[in-house]
Structures are given as C-alpha cells and as structure tokens.
Amino acid sequence: MQLAAACKVSGSVFRRQPAARRHTIRATASSAAQLQGIAVFHYTELQLDTKPGIHIIDITPQIRAEVERLGVSDGFVNVLSRHTTTAVTINECEPRLLDDIRQFLHKLAPPGEPYLHNDLQYREAPPNWPGGWEAWAAQEPANAHSHLLSMMLGNSETVPVAAGKLALGTWQSVMLVELDGARRRTVGLQLVGSTAGSGSTNEG
Template sequence: MPIYNKLIEIRTQPGINIHNITSHIKDFIAASTIQNGQVLVFSRHTTTALVINEDEVRLLEDIKVFLRKLAPESDRYLHNDLHLRVVPEDEPINAHSHLMAMMLTTSEVIPIMDGKLGLGTWQSVLFFELDGPRQRTVCLQISGN
C-alpha cells in the first residue's frame, strides 16, 4: 500500500485565527495515485488544533468567542509562572491557548473515495491557531490504493 507524506507551512496572525486548509488536502490527493483510502491531517503544535466544520465567517467568529469563554486569557494559570520553570527567553504567556487546544483535536482522518476527499457538503478542514503569530506546520499523510 503506497503512503504519501507532505508538510503544509502556515504563517499565522496574532491571537486566535482559523485557516481553511481543505484545498491543500484536495490538491495533495489529486497529485497522488490514491483512489480509495484515507488522509491523516496532523498538527505538530500544542497550541493549535484541527476541526472539521463549516467555513462561514459568522460561525468562525462565534467559535472564537466560545473558545475565549472556555479559557480566558486574563485568568490565572500556573503554566504562566515563567519565573518558576526553565523556558526560552521568548516564551509567551499562553496557558489559555494550551487549554483551548485540549478542547479541540490535533488530528483528523478523512476518507478518500474515488480519488476525492470524502467530506460532506458544508464540511471544511480548519486549522486553528490559538497562540499566534507563528510559523506552523501541518503534516498530511495519504494511504490506500
């Protein structure tokens, strides 16, 4: 069974931002020989997430508001006591971002059927930056026949 790997690089903006990466995944599938199988989409960071949902601007704003309510940046978090642990000089105050990421997921597995990404009509693969701005990497892996 052939396996194809690809890394997607994403430069993010400050704070919470959401990137639709569906077209990257579709292009990768089209460039492969896989007709039936699956694609694994995996984020390599602890303050990012992947979600399958609708890419509608008002919904995306609602999601940002919801996440900020779950883990307000202004709350007190032990992880933010940078003076009590060994950290790089540029370490951000970002416990809230880690907590938001834990409420989402770091990977999705999506079927490939007849050479096409098996998403529903309104579904998109969304990459969530929760602690930007940063340079991020998403790993894609296709397997099948």
C-alpha cells in the same frame, strides 16, 4: 481581525515543503494487486503563516490537491498539527460562524486567567537553552489558555478518500485553528491508499 478572509488560503499563506521533506512508498505485491491499483504511503507537510490571536484557516483545498496530485483513488488522509497551541477540526467554514467560534473559545479559556503555566518564575528553562533561563523566559509566551484549548479541540483528523475525492459532507471543511498566533505553523499530511487500477500515479 477579519475572519471573513480566513476561509481562503492564499499562496502567500500556504507553502509546499521542498521535495526532500516528502516521503512516498509504493508497493505492488502481485498482478492481482496491480489490477486494483498501486498502494501509496505518502507524507508531506503544509507550511502556514498565521495571524495574531485565534486564526482559523481552511486547509481543505491543499489536502484535496495532494490527493489529486498523487492519484489516490481510495484510502484516507490523516491531518496532524505538529504544535501544542494549534488544533485541527472539521466544521463549516462560514465567516460569521468563525467569529462565533473565536468568541466561544475566548470564553472557554480566557487568556487573562491566573494559569500556573504562565508563572515563569517557577518554571525551569529547557536544558542547554542558549543564554540560560533569562533568555528562555524573555521569549516564552503566557499561553496556557492556548494549550488548554488545543487539548479540548484535538490536533488531528482523519478523512476518508473515496473514488478520488475527500469524503467530506457538503458543509464540512478541514481547518487549522491557530490559538497563539502569529506564527509559522506546520501541518503534516499522511496519505494511505491506492491508485485506480491503471498501474501509474500522478507523482512527479
């Protein structure tokens, strides 16, 4: 797997959700509040197609674009992976470091260990699964190691927004860590803050 390209998210990987999946609330309590800007509470989702195994994707450009699109001047962005076998982390998106991370995670939770979660014969299918237990077992991956890594890495990060910019360090990037690819993954973005005191936003 070529992790050197993982730092760049192409248009074929990132897909913006339809407008129906976006929720934006603005509130102006008084003329004083208007001088300070308009409050913004906005949720949207990123859709990403990941590669097999451990795949690390820099999603900072998409987060930054959403902040700029809404015209948020000050506030924060909460980034949440909506899966139990992915993680969200902040670190340096350098190709050789990404290789180190992948190798370290494989050592930390080796895929081939005898995990109890992978003993499908002792597990029950979810209620009303189409086709019953056999159909469920046929599609259920042996991915206990991915769940364990997700718990250790964490599935969310919060990034401050100051003066219209993500308050990240020079070498920091927000990255989605796929631990059980390849799959279609969803990352939720909750933006909370205010626009500059102009009385308008860039919301289309």
